[in-house]
Amino acid sequence: MVTVSLKTSIAKLEFGERGRERMEATYLVVMMTLLAGVVISCPPSDRGALLAFKSALTDPYLGIFNTWTGSDCCTGWYGISCDPTEGRVNDIILRGESEHTLFAVAGRTGFMSGSLSPSLCSLDRLTTLIVADWKGISGEIPACITSLPRLRILDLVGNQITGEIPVDIGNLGKLTVLNVADNNITGNIPQSIVSLGNLMHLDLRNNRISGEIPANLGKLSMMSRILLKQNELTGSIPTSITSIYRLADLDLSMNQISGSIPAQLGSMPVLSTLNLDSNQLSGEIPGCLLRSNGLNIMNLSHNALEGYLPDVFSSTTYFSMLDLSFNELKGSIPASLAFARYIGHLDLSNNHLCGEIPVGFPFDHLEASSFSDNDCLCGAPLMRVC
Incomplete structure (x- = not known):
């Protein structure tokens, strides 16, 4: 010293x-x-988990898993990304539709069979899990996936996954995207889903999910898209949804939803697309829906809506698509509709409307099919003289 x-x-x-x-x-x-x-390489535990995941899947055409060789799963393993400082697996991104060279050489989209191994749940640094559009992956979503504390994106769209959404999905507090569309998922929407305070994109389309939409789904204040099309959902539209300030796209079509349409949907500041078609909705169409300056696409067709069409259109009305066909609407076509700023596609067919079709825009560019199968509509473009 x-x-x-x-x-x-x-x-x-x-x-x-x-x-x-x-x-x-x-x-x-x-x-x-x-x-x-x-050189920071992935630990043996992460490598082992990936190899177990690989062993549960079969890729007969592309040979993606041929790249999963060597001791370092952070280098050269297709679809795998690691944290550069810790060397832990962060992302698994495997899409069956891609512009990657592997797909170009094969001249086809991907196909995989097999299932999702629970070994994924030991990758406790995982932030992104995308195993999408492989068409043949079946089995259930591993329940233990809800134990991944850093998971932000869970995207399993376009497979044949069965079973239910894990009941504890609400434990994934950092999740921003939940996409399990185009599968064969059954059961209810878990009540715990309302605990996903960071969720921005919810896509459960084209499954066989049943039961009611959670009443307090409006707690998901960060949500921009709620897509629940083509399931077996019942009950009414939760009014709490109308409190989601950022919601731009709401698709509840092709279910068995009943009751009336919440009028507050017309006051949502960001909502631009509203698809409620092919349900069992009843009651009148709220005037504020047609008066809304934000809604651009609205489809309420194939329901049991009744009453008169609200005469609330104005020079600020702008619909690229407005479909009210296949309902029980009566009365005349509102004269104020002729003052709309723009209506690209309008369908009022298969109702009980009567009277003369107004002249001028937007009626001068619409076809007869937009007004067909009503009780007593007349005038152009129909061949019925008033």
């Missing part, structure tokens, strides 16, 4: 403060050079 202190004192006397700083800078450069040569 005396020798070290003596050498330090001599160094300070000889070189002064500036010399000491140069020594420290040199030491720092040497250490950085040494560290740069250290």
Whole structure:
């Protein structure tokens, strides 16, 4: 210790403060050079989990898993990304439809069979899990997937997955995207889903999910898209949904939803697409829906909506598509509809409307099919003279 202190004192006397700083800078450069040569590779536990995941799947055409060789799963393994500092697996991104060279050489989209191994649940640094559009992957979503604390994206669209959405899905507090569309999922929407406070995109389309939509789904205040089309959902539209300020796209079509349409949907500031067609909705169409300045696409067809069409259109009305066909609407076509700023597609067919079809825009560019099968509509473009 005396020798070290003596050498330090001599160094300070000889070189002064500036010399000491140069020594420290040199030491720092040497250490950085040494560290740069250290290669951080995935730990054996992550590699083992991926190999178990691989063993539960069969890829007969593309040979994606042929790249999963060697001891370092962070380098050269197709679809795998790791944290550069820890060397832990962060992302699994395997899409059956891609522009990657593997797909171009094969000249086809992907196909995989097999199931999702629970070994995924040991990848506790996983933030993204995308196993999408493989068409033949079946089995259930591993229940233990809800134990992944950092998972932000869960995308399993376009497979043959069965079973239910894990009941504890609400444990994934950082989840922003939940997409299990185009599968064979059954059961109810778990009540715990309303605990996903960061969820922005919910896509459960084209499954066999039944039961009612959770009444307090409106707690998901970050949501921008709720897509529940073509399931077996029943009950009414929760009015809590209308409190989701950021919601831009709501698709509840092709279910068995009943009751009336919440009038508050017409006051949502960001909502631009509303698809409620092919349900069992009844009651009148709220005037604020047709008066809304934000709604651009609205499909209420194939329901049991009744009453008169609200005469609430104005110069700010802008619909690229407005479909009210196959309902029980009566009365005349509102004269104010002729003052709309723009209506690209309008379908009022298969109702009980009567009276003369207004002239001018938008009626002058619509075909007869937009007004067919009503009780007593007349005028152009129909062949019935008033």
